[in-house]
Amino acid sequence: MIDQIYRKTVLTVAGNKSVEALMRSRGWSLAQRFVAGEQASDVIGAVQELQKDGIGGILDLLGEFVDSVETANAFAEQILALMDQAAAAGIKPYVSVKLSGIGQGMTVDGQDLGLTNARRLLTKAAQYGGFLALDMEDHPRVDVTLAQFRTLVEEFGHAVVGTVLQSYLYRTEADLQALGDLRPNLRIVKGAYLEPPSVAMPDKADVDASYRKLVYANLKAGHYTNVATHDESIIDDVKMFVLSHGIPRSQFEFQLLYGVRRDLQKKLAAEGYTVRAYIPYGRDWYAYFSRRIAERPGNALFVLRGLLKG
Ligand SMILES: Cc1cc2nc3c(=O)[nH]c(=O)nc-3n(C[C@H](O)[C@H](O)[C@H](O)COP(=O)(O)OP(=O)(O)OC[C@H]3O[C@@H](n4cnc5c(N)ncnc54)[C@H](O)[C@@H]3O)c2cc1C
Structure with missing residues (x-):
């Protein structure tokens, strides 16, 4: 509390x-x-540094809740250029995006602009053997983001697009079950937004318990799971869980934020786990x-x- x-x-x-x-x-x-910095070259440099320790990067151009079609399209263009630059530097672009930054909720030619721009990003990510993760934002956006995720998996396949579920929301267990038919690639997080107690658990112990439950359920279902946390007791429990359930290391990875628990990131990578750091850059x-x-x-x-x- x-x-x-x-x-x-x-x-x-x-x-x-x-x-x-x-x-x-x-x-x-x-x-x-x-x-990491303000420019695409800064984030690419940061990935290259992390790669020396066996840690991969998730590229995130900062920006959210844009309010004009022009800004949303310009933002998408910048991400497309980032992917080109990453690929030119020999990095398969693994990009994370907030759909509110690329036009979710704005209608252009009868289509949601966030979805249209996500398709453009995915087309390029697939071309480079990369990946696009749809970040999860505040609770009013969850329904639309999950619906758009479903559409994108149906169009591009579950190997190139993933999304995020937040363990603090009461609804998330049901969401996880409802996504099951997609064989989804899911990042499980605790949740970072200011949410009312009517939708999100106010007690940290409940959020942590819900976190473990969601990760275990997604792993047991055989789906790729991104365990995105710095909580070492949860990380240790996940290591035990996969061992005792015979879940291969190829079915999950640990994800942490750039600048947070770098020691832990290195330790996990040295232990042979797949580790990726989420690296934001940009002016916003x-x-x-x-x-x-x-x-x-x-x-x-x-x-x-x-x-x-x-
Ligand atoms: C890769 C990644 C992607 C994410 N994507 C999303 C998303 O799409 N949507 C969303 O709502 N949230 C996202 N988050 C944020 C997430 O919801 C949590 O707010 C954040 O990860 C902190 O929770 P925790 O799991 O680390 O656990 P906590 O219980 O908050 O923290 C565990 C321990 O980690 C350390 N720690 C945690 N945060 C920090 C910090 N900022 N600085 C220093 N130490 C810290 C502390 O020592 C703490 O005791 C993401 C997190 C990660 C790692």
Whole structure:
């Protein structure tokens, strides 16, 4: 419950316009702990560094909730260019995208623009032997994102497109079951948004229990599972679970955020697990950075100390 109060406080304060203005003007050097840089070349360089330790990268151009067709299309164009640049550098592009950033909810020529742009991204990702993951955003977007995921799997196959389920939502167990026929590639996370108790579990112990349940169910169903957490006790339990159920290492991977628990990322890779770090880059870093601060009180202290140092 205290975790929940802390998270709610940080995300509410972060939504304040003056705080946002202060952070945008003075917070970039602090945000760079979690964000690889502003340019595509920065994220590509970060992947190459991680690859030296046997860690793969998930490329994420920062941007969400855009409000014009032009911006959404420009954003999609930037991701397409990123994929070309990654491929030219010898990296199969594994990209994550927020559908709200590429036009979800805007209708153009009778089609949802998010879906149209996702098709463009997937066509290119498939051409390069890459992958597209649809990030999960706040709860009003879950239905539409899952419906669009279904459409995209039916069109492109489950080997090139995946999505995310959040263990804090009460609905998620049912969502996991409903997706079963797709043999989905799913990233399981706890959930990073400020959600009301009517839709999301307020108690961290429940969120953690739900997390384990979802990962185990997806693994037992034989579907590829991206275990996306920094929670070492969960990671240890998953290692035991796969051993005791004879689940091969080729059926799951661990995913962690760039700049968070680098020691653990290296350790897992050295143990022979597939590990990928989610690496954001770009100018629109504020919302992402706020969610990272909200995940850990130590991060708020790090920001305060940084701002006081000037
Ligand atoms: C690869 C990846 C992709 C994600 N995609 C999504 C998504 O699409 N939608 C979504 O809602 N959420 C997403 N998330 C965020 C997720 O929902 C959680 O908010 C985040 O991962 C923190 O939860 P945790 O599982 O690490 O567990 P927690 O219980 O929050 O943390 C476990 C331990 O990890 C460490 N830790 C956790 N977060 C941080 C941090 N920011 N800085 C430093 N240490 C930290 C702390 O030591 C903590 O004690 C993603 C997370 C990852 C790793």
